[in-house]
Amino acid sequence: MKTYKIVLLKGDGIGPEIVTQAVKVLNRAAEKFGFAISYDEALLGGCAIDATGVPLPQETIDKCKAADSTLLGAVGGPKWDGMPGNLRPEAGLLGIRGALGLYANLRPAVIFKPLREASPLKTEIIGDNLDILVVRELTGGIYFGEHGKKTVNGAEAAYDTEIYSVPEIERIARVGFEMASKRDGRLCSVDKANVLESSRLWRKTVARIGKEEYPNIELSNLYVDNCAMQLVRNPKQFDVIVTSNIFGDILSDEASMISGSIGMLPSASLGAGKAGLYEPVHGSAPDIAGTGTANPLATILSAAMMLRYSLEEYEAADAIENAVCEILKTARTPDIYTEGMQKVTCEEMGDLVCKIL
Numbered sequence: 001m002k003t004y005k006i007v008l009l010k011g012d013g014i015g016p017e018i019v020t021q022a023v024k025v026l027n028r029a030a031e032k033f034g035f036a037i038s039y040d041e042a043l044l045g046g047c048a049i050d051a052t053g054v055p056l057p058q059e060t061i062d063k064c065k066a067a068d069s070t071l072l073g074a075v076g077g078p079k080w081d082g083m084p085g086n087l088r089p090e091a092g093l094l095g096i097r098g099a100l101g102l103y104a105n106l107r108p109a110v111i112f113k114p115l116r117e118a119s120p121l122k123t124e125i126i127g128d129n130l131d132i133l134v135v136r137e138l139t140g141g142i143y144f145g146e147h148g149k150k151t152v153n154g155a156e157a158a159y160d161t162e163i164y165s166v167p168e169i170e171r172i173a174r175v176g177f178e179m180a181s182k183r184d185g186r187l188c189s190v191d192k193a194n195v196l197e198s199s200r201l202w203r204k205t206v207a208r209i210g211k212e213e214y215p216n217i218e219l220s221n222l223y224v225d226n227c228a229m230q231l232v233r234n235p236k237q238f239d240v241i242v243t244s245n246i247f248g249d250i251l252s253d254e255a256s257m258i259s260g261s262i263g264m265l266p267s268a269s270l271g272a273g274k275a276g277l278y279e280p281v282h283g284s285a286p287d288i289a290g291t292g293t294a295n296p297l298a299t300i301l302s303a304a305m306m307l308r309y310s311l312e313e314y315e316a317a318d319a320i321e322n323a324v325c326e327i328l329k330t331a332r333t334p335d336i337y338t339e340g341m342q343k344v345t346c347e348e349m350g351d352l353v354c355k356i357l
């Protein structure tokens with residue numbers, strides 16, 4: 001029997017609760033579809049700082065590099081808020097993405113049919129279905145550019161630098177075009193080319209890749225401020241959005257809300273190899289950690305993305321997504337609760353998905 005090696009980075013806040021549910025679902029899928037998973041755990045974020053003094057121990061990088069894939073909960077929380085930037089839990093997350101070369105972050109914002117009434121958008125705006133894929137550049141841009149502190153006119157100042165090279169833009173553009181070619185054939189590149197030099201290079205490079213390599217894909221461009229507005233006004237105009245690290249971070253949180261809750265949005269972080277890192281789009285939600293109310297579905301759906309993109313267990317991936325859609329007809333965690341439904345805890349939601357599977 002095929003055995004996959006998966007590293008779990010449970011992280012902080014609700015991280016351990018939601019990863020536990022995803023592991024239950026992965027195990028049930030493995031049992032049903034005839035493969036096995038061996039798990040190892042490693043430290044990332046605040047829990048790593050507490051145990052080792054740094055947010056990303058070398059042992060964590062080594063374990064992830066040796067695995068078939070990594071499943072991550074979330075990192076961060078008020079306990080570590082006063083720490084210097086390079087020692088914050090979030091620096092560990094950026095570090096592992098960089099160390100594994102995971103430059104492409106896929107964030108699908110899908111409305112599961114039973115959740116249409118949970119979206120703040122009117123049903124006539126959503127239509128029959130809403131399915132947007134945000135392709136976010138993940139190892140460059142302002143999160144990875146030079147940053148520091150200095151004095152400006154005698155006053156304390158700080159700076160961060162947005163920088164992109166042509167090869168970095170080319171490779172993420174290709175991911176955007178490839179994704180669009182497997183979907184509706186429409187790619188919208190989002191930037192701030194009216195202001196930023198890095199965005200002008202971004203726009204020019206994406207246009208060239210489109211013209212030379214993907215002439216059949218319909219390419220459009222939007223400034224990020226307009227895109228933020230259009231996502232709420234008329235989200236159906238979007239098929240695939242490709243954008244920079246910071247713009248993708250912000251736009252995907254916005255897109256998550258049109259699909260009901262940030263607790264529903266999964267992600268896949270991919271690089272040159274087959275192994276990836278899979279995590280929900282949301283953070284460690286310290287405000288609800290330990291209350292049993294976190295929605296584990298974004299993490300469960302991230303596990304399904306792992307099965308599809310890294311382990312190539314397509315049937316198992318489809319089955320998990322179908323089970324999630326099915327359970328949403330009757331059971332809801334508080335973030336997506338509507339009257340008449342069964343209100344369930346994080347753990348009960350995990351159990352119910354397993355039961356349907």
Ligand SMILES: NC(=O)C1=CN([C@@H]2O[C@H](COP(=O)(O)OP(=O)(O)OC[C@H]3O[C@@H](n4cnc5c(N)ncnc54)[C@H](O)[C@@H]3O)[C@@H](O)[C@H]2O)C=CC1
Pocket residue numbers: 014073074075076077078090093262263279280281282283284285286287288293294295296298335
């Ligand atoms: N990938 C990661 O590990 C990320 C970590 N963070 C970190 O997480 C911490 C908290 O950040 P916030 O800005 O509060 O963002 P957050 O995404 O953790 O929470 C925002 C809001 O959404 C709710 N929420 C998030 N996930 C949920 C879920 N699964 N079920 C139900 N409700 C959910 C939270 O309760 C909160 O009200 C910070 O330290 C931040 O830096 C933030 C974003 C991503």
Ligand SMILES: CC(C)CC(=O)C(=O)O
Pocket residue numbers: 090091093094249281282
């Ligand atoms: C380093 C992070 C906390 C960035 C983030 O918010 C994300 O990747 O969604």
Ligand SMILES: [Mg+2]
Pocket residue numbers: 249250253281
């Ligand atoms: Mg984010």
